Amino acid sequence: ELGVERRFVPESCPRAVxxxxxxxxxxxxxxxxxxxxxSSYDRGSTFNVFVGKGQLIAGMDKALxxxxxxxxxxxxxxxxxxxxxxxxxxxxxxxxxxxFDVLLIxxxxxxxxxxxxxxxxxxxxxxxxxxxxxxxxxxxxxxLDGTLFDSSHNRMRTYDTYVGIGWLIxxxxxxxxxxxxxxxRIITIPPFLAYGEEGDGKEIPGQASLVFDVVxxxxxxPKDGIVIENQVVPESCERRSQTGDFLxxxxxxxxLDGTLFDSSYSRNHTYDTYVGKGYVIAGMDEGLLGVCTGxxxxxIIPPHLGYGEEGRGKIPGSAVLVFDIHVVDFHNPSDxxxxxVNYRPxxxxxxxxxxxxxxxxxxxSxLDGTLLDSTHSLGKTYNIVLGSGQVVVGMDMGLxxxxxxxxxxxxIPPHLGYGExxxxxxxPGSAVLVFDIELLELVSGxxxxxxxxxxxxxxxxxxxxxxxxxxxxxxLEEFSEYIQAQVDSGKGKLAPGFDFEKIVKNMFTxxxxxxxxxxxxxxxxxxxxxxKEEHDEL
Numbered sequence: 001e002l003g004v005e006r007r008f009v010p011e012s013c014p015r016a017v018x019x020x021x022x023x024x025x026x027x028x029x030x031x032x033x034x035x036x037x038x039s040s041y042d043r044g045s046t047f048n049v050f051v052g053k054g055q056l057i058a059g060m061d062k063a064l065x066x067x068x069x070x071x072x073x074x075x076x077x078x079x080x081x082x083x084x085x086x087x088x089x090x091x092x093x094x095x096x097x098x099x100f101d102v103l104l105i106x107x108x109x110x111x112x113x114x115x116x117x118x119x120x121x122x123x124x125x126x127x128x129x130x131x132x133x134x135x136x137x138x139x140x141x142x143x144l145d146g147t148l149f150d151s152s153h154n155r156m157r158t159y160d161t162y163v164g165i166g167w168l169i170x171x172x173x174x175x176x177x178x179x180x181x182x183x184x185r186i187i188t189i190p191p192f193l194a195y196g197e198e199g200d201g202k203e204i205p206g207q208a209s210l211v212f213d214v215v216x217x218x219x220x221x222p223k224d225g226i227v228i229e230n231q232v233v234p235e236s237c238e239r240r241s242q243t244g245d246f247l248x249x250x251x252x253x254x255x256l257d258g259t260l261f262d263s264s265y266s267r268n269h270t271y272d273t274y275v276g277k278g279y280v281i282a283g284m285d286e287g288l289l290g291v292c293t294g295x296x297x298x299x300i301i302p303p304h305l306g307y308g309e310e311g312r313g314k315i316p317g318s319a320v321l322v323f324d325i326h327v328v329d330f331h332n333p334s335d336x337x338x339x340x341v342n343y344r345p346x347x348x349x350x351x352x353x354x355x356x357x358x359x360x361x362x363x364x365s366x367l368d369g370t371l372l373d374s375t376h377s378l379g380k381t382y383n384i385v386l387g388s389g390q391v392v393v394g395m396d397m398g399l400x401x402x403x404x405x406x407x408x409x410x411x412i413p414p415h416l417g418y419g420e421x422x423x424x425x426x427x428p429g430s431a432v433l434v435f436d437i438e439l440l441e442l443v444s445g446x447x448x449x450x451x452x453x454x455x456x457x458x459x460x461x462x463x464x465x466x467x468x469x470x471x472x473x474x475x476l477e478e479f480s481e482y483i484q485a486q487v488d489s490g491k492g493k494l495a496p497g498f499d500f501e502k503i504v505k506n507m508f509t510x511x512x513x514x515x516x517x518x519x520x521x522x523x524x525x526x527x528x529x530x531x532k533e534e535h536d537e538l
Contacts, residue, residue: 002059003076013068017107019052023064024106024207030099037091046105048207057082060100067104069144075100106144108190108209114174115188125180129219131164134303135176136218136318142211144188149203158217160318169194172212179216181256187212217257220302220320226283227300231324237292243276246414247288247330248430254322256300261314270328272430281306284323291327293367299323329367329432331413337397338411342436348403354387355445357496358399360437367411367432381440385497392417395435402439410435443496451495451503452483463524474519479511480504 017023024046029038040047049055051064059077067073079085079095087094129135136158141150152159161167163176171189179185189210191197199206241247248270253262264271273279275288283301291297301321303309311317352358359381364373375382384390386399394412402408412433414420422429446453459465466474466482483504486492494503511519 001078002062002081004063005074006071007074008070008072010068010070013071015068015107017051017064017067017104018109019061019065021051021107021109022048022207023051023067023104024048024205025064026103026105028101030101032097032099045205057098059098063100063102064104067102067107069104069107070146071104073100073102073104075102106207106209110192112190114171114190114193116175116185117188118183118185120182120184122180122182125183127180127219129163129176129179129216130221131177133163133219133221134161134318135163135179135216136160136316137176137214137216139215140213142213144209144211158316169210171210175212176214176216179214179219181216181219182258184213184215187214218255218318218320222302222304224302224304226287226302226305228287229298229300230295231298232294232296234292234294237295240290240292241275241288241327241330242332243289245275245330245332246272246430247275247291248272248328248428249288249325250328251323251325254324255315256320256322270428275330283321287323288325288327291325291330293327293329294369296324296326299325331432333413333415335413335415337394337413337416338409339398340409340411341406342409343405343407345403345405348406350403350442350444352386352399352402352439352442353445354400355448355495356386357383357443357445358386358402358439359383359441360399360439362438363436365434365436366428367434372427372433383497385445385495388497394433398435399437399439402437404439404442407436407438410437445497446493446495451498451507453493454486455491455493463521472520474511474524476505476508476517479508479519483507 026040026046027038028036028041030036052061054061056064057077059075059081062081063073063075063077077098077100079097082098083092083094083096085094087096092098138152138158139150140148140153142148164173166173168176169189171193172187174193175185175187175189189212191207191209194210195204195206195208197206199208204210250264250270251262252260252265254260276285278285280288281301283305284299286305287297287299287301299322301323303318303320306319306321307315307317309317311319315321361375361381362373363371363376365371384399387396389396391399392412394416395410397416398408398410398412412435414422414430414432417433418427418429418431420429422431427433463474464470466478468478468482480501483492483494484500487494494500508519509515511524513523
């Protein structure tokens with residue numbers, strides 16, 4: 001009688017051999033005395049055959065039924081279920097009992113389909129693989145007995161391909177459909193949907209079932225555009241970015257599976273660029289349009305609008321990119337100073353102008369609200385002569401036509417502020433500045449070009465009055481003492497906000513026309529006299 005001894009049975013046996021199945025197995029064939037007459041191992045290939053279709057001796061046909069992949073059986077087959085009274089000339093004598101040590105490697109049926117077992121699926125799955133999509137995935141490829149024949153992990157590179165257009169074996173084309181990014185599944189493929197009777201000519205033998213353990217990392221379609229997901233949009237958005245604007249923004253850049261490849265936060269510096277001018281990848285150029293200052297959005301960029309098939313640095317080829325951005329500020333090179341009057345007193349008659357001496361308080365911040373500086377914290381005002389270059393150009397413009405007690409907000413673009421370089425450690429480069437200003441005091445300046453004016457009639461003997469020792473020459477000390485006396489008595493007025501000694505020295509130098517440190521009567525002229533003489537000459 002047929003004898004079957006199950007010497008090893010695997011813990012997991014999802015499927016057992018049935019009549020009509022195709023099997024691949026290894027075996028040793030021996031006589032009862034131990035003499036070996038055949039071995040598939042010696043030939044270096046499995047024995048491949050249908051079960052229950054008369055392609056095997058009757059005893060083996062029966063002995064294989066019910067076997068699991070990786071099961072090992074010891075089989076004793078009597079002559080009547082083997083080669084009988086005739087035997088096989090030169091190999092198996094008549095009426096021989098045959099012993100077979102069998103290890104089942106593979107089994108499938110011609111009615112099998114691709115089997116898909118998902119063992120991890122992300123909670124969020126906004127999109128699944130469809131025909132003509134391009135995917136990037138990792139895999140381990142094994143035979144049904146667990147033998148590894150290939151792995152993308154070992155190559156440290158994903159397998160990148162289109163799905164459903166014939167670039168893959170048919171079973172993999174089917175098995176990838178419906179997957180989410182991040183999903184993990186086991187795809188079991190019968191040989192007629194894989195490499196068939198011939199195998200691949202290398203690692204995969206003919207008639208082999210294949211098992212792929214797959215994790216999907218990336219997915220897109222060549223027809224995809226960018227996807228924008230708004231995360232935080234400020235309630236107030238007076239202006240949205242347009243082509244030609246200059247943006248400063250922070251970002252985290254990840255792949256679709258969440259792998260971080262870059263971050264401006266890690267460099268502690270915003271990314272600064274023009275929008276719509278080709279300075280950034282096409283998808284980012286598009287994704288940055290229409291944003292507000294303070295807005296946070298996610299921009300998903302397919303590879304044909306990103307870094308393409310080649311990739312760049314830590315970004316692999318054909319990778320979908322995900323940018324989580326936070327817009328810090330933006331401006332346009334054509335922008336001027338923006339002025340918003342928050343409060344103006346009713347008795348606003350005297351307005352600030354060039355040359356006036358101003359005292360004011362301010363809070364300075366970036367466009368996103370980051371505080372840079374405040375005179376309130378210092379407990380003293382900021383004092384300048386308007387239009388004299390003591391502040392950035394934008395502030396000189398923003399303080400014009402202001403009255404005492406007025407409060408206004410002045411927005412200064414970087415080209416009228418601190419430019420591309422900023423102020424190290426204080427103001428970032430290319431930053432838009434916001435000043436909340438309150439004007440506390442205004443001292444009217446002198447007419448343009450004047451550093452000193454008379455409040456009354458000018459003495460006809462002015463030079464003689466200055467020349468106190470009447471030697472016909474005026475020294476700097478004499479000149480300085482005289483001007484100081486006129487200011488103290490209210491007869492004259494110096495330009496406010498400047499150092500007295502510097503003004504007086506400048507005035508003296510203008511009169512000392514030959515530069516010898518002395519002013520003579522011939523050199524001495526009032527400003528209106530100088531103007532008249534120049535006019536006469538012209």
